[in-house]
Amino acid sequence: MSNIPRITSEEDQILLDKESRYCSFGDTVHYIEPPRIFSRCEGSYVYDTNDQAYLDLQMWYSAVNFGYANPRLNNALKQQIDTLPQIASQYLHKGKIELSEMIAVDAKKKFGMDGRVHFNVGGSQSIEDSLKVVRNASNGKSLMFAFEGGYHGRTLGASSITSSYRYRRRYGHFGERAQFIPFPYHFRGPKGMTKEEYGSYCVKQFARLFETEYNGVWDPKTQQCEYAAFYVEPIQGTGGYVIPPMNFYSELKQVLDQHGILMVVDEIQMGFYRTGKLWSIEHFDVKPDVLVFGKALTNGLNPLGGIWAREELINPGIFPPGSTHSTFASNPLGTAVGLEMFKMTSEVDYGAMVMAKGKYFLAGLEDLKKRYKIVGDVDGLGLALRMEICGEDGFTPDKAKLDEMVEEGMKGDIEIDGKRLGLILDVGGYYKNVITLAPSLEISYPEIDLAIALLDRLLHRVTKK
Numbered sequence: 001m002s003n004i005p006r007i008t009s010e011e012d013q014i015l016l017d018k019e020s021r022y023c024s025f026g027d028t029v030h031y032i033e034p035p036r037i038f039s040r041c042e043g044s045y046v047y048d049t050n051d052q053a054y055l056d057l058q059m060w061y062s063a064v065n066f067g068y069a070n071p072r073l074n075n076a077l078k079q080q081i082d083t084l085p086q087i088a089s090q091y092l093h094k095g096k097i098e099l100s101e102m103i104a105v106d107a108k109k110k111f112g113m114d115g116r117v118h119f120n121v122g123g124s125q126s127i128e129d130s131l132k133v134v135r136n137a138s139n140g141k142s143l144m145f146a147f148e149g150g151y152h153g154r155t156l157g158a159s160s161i162t163s164s165y166r167y168r169r170r171y172g173h174f175g176e177r178a179q180f181i182p183f184p185y186h187f188r189g190p191k192g193m194t195k196e197e198y199g200s201y202c203v204k205q206f207a208r209l210f211e212t213e214y215n216g217v218w219d220p221k222t223q224q225c226e227y228a229a230f231y232v233e234p235i236q237g238t239g240g241y242v243i244p245p246m247n248f249y250s251e252l253k254q255v256l257d258q259h260g261i262l263m264v265v266d267e268i269q270m271g272f273y274r275t276g277k278l279w280s281i282e283h284f285d286v287k288p289d290v291l292v293f294g295k296a297l298t299n300g301l302n303p304l305g306g307i308w309a310r311e312e313l314i315n316p317g318i319f320p321p322g323s324t325h326s327t328f329a330s331n332p333l334g335t336a337v338g339l340e341m342f343k344m345t346s347e348v349d350y351g352a353m354v355m356a357k358g359k360y361f362l363a364g365l366e367d368l369k370k371r372y373k374i375v376g377d378v379d380g381l382g383l384a385l386r387m388e389i390c391g392e393d394g395f396t397p398d399k400a401k402l403d404e405m406v407e408e409g410m411k412g413d414i415e416i417d418g419k420r421l422g423l424i425l426d427v428g429g430y431y432k433n434v435i436t437l438a439p440s441l442e443i444s445y446p447e448i449d450l451a452i453a454l455l456d457r458l459l460h461r462v463t464k465k
């Protein structure tokens, strides 16, 4: 494939040999060979074992929204280590209660509903908990709706409502099953419709399912749907940072409410200001029934995730003590960082800051689109941005070109203003031809300029061949 040097150092080679001998590989994918080994990180940069700097435009799949080694959040963790670093989850600690309060009070303000919070470890496990909540509320229904292009994790339950069959092929089913509904991916939708028209069209197609019992999901006599909930990522993450029209979710929610189907909003990737709001669903004027979060709650310092659900679904009478549990759920290190993150983001207008930086970044991407035919589409909401790499027609997906860009970025040899840099990009999209850009929300304007200049160099390299 590429001419990325085989070995970065003798020490790295020894580690890679050990990896190939002792690591299972079941929990990772090497997008480039050999994979880089990193030794430190700060702000928007990670550094490999040769201390080569790479500007990171994916921030651990949006888990590190507040910059690598954020001093304030790191300090919250250090302080908690020195006070109450561990305690069994049957006992209480202040952090768990205050963080739950913070999330529930905010939800009441925004959605006008009482609700409760509980924690688990990681995004997928929190999705599992949400599945228990909705199955419980629907007398054990195990069928869900989810979107084509959707991603909800890789545990057995979460992967059964994730669109890629690839993640299920070897393992069969364990209960849950989703029917996947088309998402309003306007760039690749039918021609001749505005984005909003296409959003309404998708909702109408979905609503057809309820017109007669012969469409397979609805019993008009009992007014019962066979499906318990619809799982949505307001902005698709792994699906390629696809931003639906603003009318979409409110129209969809009407259909769901009419048929007793719950809406579960997966904010694991887009939550915590990635799109300029605490929750990305806030852009769409919709009230979720259940909301799932993870990743950036702790800026990636601790795998804390969790769910908020409205009171009727999660009060202790309905969802009794012990309905879910993990030894490490609501661990005090995670809740301490989560609390500090909430305090930090309430002290400045994070939303306005992210929207302004996102607008500036998107203008740079639009300029690249004008200059390179292979950039088929660019879009963004806050600092969730996308760039779709295509053939010369600006439409046919070109995964190979994007892979080349990723490899070129990882060489760490781009010279800008006398400095050698690498660029870290993440790949997403239905055709794996989308650069899903999730820079640090703390990125500076000069760093955004640098990001655009680095993307420019990569596009130049892969188009001049």
Ligand SMILES: Cc1ncc(COP(=O)(O)O)c(C=O)c1O
Residues within 6 Å of the ligand: 061, 122, 123, 124, 125, 127, 151, 152, 153, 154, 233, 237, 238, 266, 267, 268, 269, 270, 294, 295
């Ligand atoms: C939208 C979404 N849901 C769920 C998950 C799964 O979270 P985790 O990887 O923490 O299990 C992810 C992870 O990328 C995600 O982006």
